[in-house]
Amino acid sequence: MVAAEKLSRTEAHVRDLATDWPVALYETLKSSGVGHMSYVPDAGHATLIKLFGGDPDVVANMLTTEEEGVAIAAGAWLGGKRSVLLMQSSGVGNCINMLSLPVQARFPLLMLVTMRGEWAEFNPWQVPMGQATQASLEAIGITVLRAETGADLVETVEQAATMAYEADQQVAVLIGQRLLGKKKW
Amino acid sequence: MDRRAAVQTLLDARDGALVVTGLGSPSYDVHAAGDRHDNYYLWGAMGGAALVGLGLAQAQPDKRVMVITGDGEQLMAFGALATISVARPNNLDIIVLDNQHYGETGMQTSHTGRGIALDKVAAATGFSDTAELRTQEEVDALAERLRQPAEGPRLFVLKIKAENLPRSLPPRDAAYVKNRFRAHLDLVTC
Numbered sequence: 001m002v003a004a005e006k007l008s009r010t011e012a013h014v015r016d017l018a019t020d021w022p023v024a025l026y027e028t029l030k031s032s033g034v035g036h037m038s039y040v041p042d043a044g045h046a047t048l049i050k051l052f053g054g055d056p057d058v059v060a061n062m063l064t065t066e067e068e069g070v071a072i073a074a075g076a077w078l079g080g081k082r083s084v085l086l087m088q089s090s091g092v093g094n095c096i097n098m099l100s101l102p103v104q105a106r107f108p109l110l111m112l113v114t115m116r117g118e119w120a121e122f123n124p125w126q127v128p129m130g131q132a133t134q135a136s137l138e139a140i141g142i143t144v145l146r147a148e149t150g151a152d153l154v155e156t157v158e159q160a161a162t163m164a165y166e167a168d169q170q171v172a173v174l175i176g177q178r179l180l181g182k183k184k185w
Numbered sequence: 186m187d188r189r190a191a192v193q194t195l196l197d198a199r200d201g202a203l204v205v206t207g208l209g210s211p212s213y214d215v216h217a218a219g220d221r222h223d224n225y226y227l228w229g230a231m232g233g234a235a236l237v238g239l240g241l242a243q244a245q246p247d248k249r250v251m252v253i254t255g256d257g258e259q260l261m262a263f264g265a266l267a268t269i270s271v272a273r274p275n276n277l278d279i280i281v282l283d284n285q286h287y288g289e290t291g292m293q294t295s296h297t298g299r300g301i302a303l304d305k306v307a308a309a310t311g312f313s314d315t316a317e318l319r320t321q322e323e324v325d326a327l328a329e330r331l332r333q334p335a336e337g338p339r340l341f342v343l344k345i346k347a348e349n350l351p352r353s354l355p356p357r358d359a360a361y362v363k364n365r366f367r368a369h370l371d372l373v374t375c
Contacts, residue, residue: 036240036243036244059243061239061243061268061271061272062268062271063268064264064265064267064268065264067232067233068236068262068264068265068268070233071230071232071233071234071236071237071240072236072237072239072240072243072268073240074233074237074240075205075236075237075238075239075240075241075242075243075244076240076241076243076244077240077244077363077367078225078237078240078241078244078363078366078367078370079203079240079241079242079243079244079245079370080244080245080367080370080372081240081243081244083240097229097230097231098230098232098233100229100230101227101229101230101233101237101359104229104359104360105359105360105362105363106359106360106363106375107363166375167375168375
């Protein structure tokens with residue numbers, strides 16, 4: 001809490017975390033030593049994907065399906081790199097068996113999951129997996145944290161990075177759909 | 186082709202390469218050739234071997250990474266060939282031990298026994314070097330070929346006899362295998 005207040009106070013004049021949280025997340029992950037990332041695109045992750053993709057110090061992998069990123073992150077850690085995995089909640093269902101790798105081997109894992117199917121959702125097909133996301137992750141042994149505001153998200157990711165990379169934990173941070181806003185068509 | 190002899194040949198010529206194995210018989214084959222700290226054996230996470238290899242290759246660009254897996258394991262990661270090709274590491278070699286069967290589960294036929302050629306799939310996605318090998322002599326030549334610098338990821342299919350050999354079991358403690366692997370690279374362990 002103290003860190004978040006400090007962060008929002010010092011950055012208030014340059015940045016509104018309600019809208020500029022993706023840039024703050026990028027800076028937080030960079031200062032946590034993240035030099036490797038994988039993603040399946042999501043509108044909510046668009047800015048972060050762009051920032052990482054344009055960073056010559058970060059290896060960025062485009063995936064065909066989300067579970068690939070779980071295995072890639074394990075390999076990156078074996079070789080000494082900190083990796084972050086970005087996906088939408090629908091992709092969590094694809095990951096379940098592959099998550100046995102970081103859970104069993106205690107590989108650090110930091111997943112940032114943008115939520116669908118829970119707030120102003122127009123597509124009913126997003127609802128079942130959205131409803132099952134947290135329960136599925138917890139069932140396979142992942143620690144799940146949630147954030148509903150930009151300031152809370154940045155603080156949550158900062159401490160989740162410590163839990164993952166310093167304490168060999170497997171952590172998913174769910175980014176509430178309310179924060180992401182209504183999808184525009 | 187005898188799978189153990191083929192794997193032994195490739196590992197005798199590994200020359201510092203880091204090795205990741207797919208679950209089941211490929212893990213036993215690599216272990217039978219000699220347990221080492223720079224081997225990472227998978228006992229599960231089917232479809233993950235080549236991708237663990239990709240992450241490792243990206244984190245260790247100055248070392249060669251060799252993934253040794255089976256046809257069933259690689260078939261489960263068909264899309265991974267696209268991901269690896271786009272990532273284009275020039276230090277990642279995938280060896281598919283292809284007996285055209287699921288040996289661990291009762292020798293049911295796999296897709297490679299019904300016409301799917303993983304080397305051709307890898308070539309189509311843009312791997313820089315691919316081939317299907319059918320004899321030990323070809324594997325001897327491959328060991329030399331792997332020493333040459335690569336322009337991108339390479340994938341080789343070794344057509345091996347469908348047989349269940351005596352198991353040579355690597356440690357099942359995945360955290361232990363991870364930590365000794367990282368220690369081999371002088372990385373801290375938790």
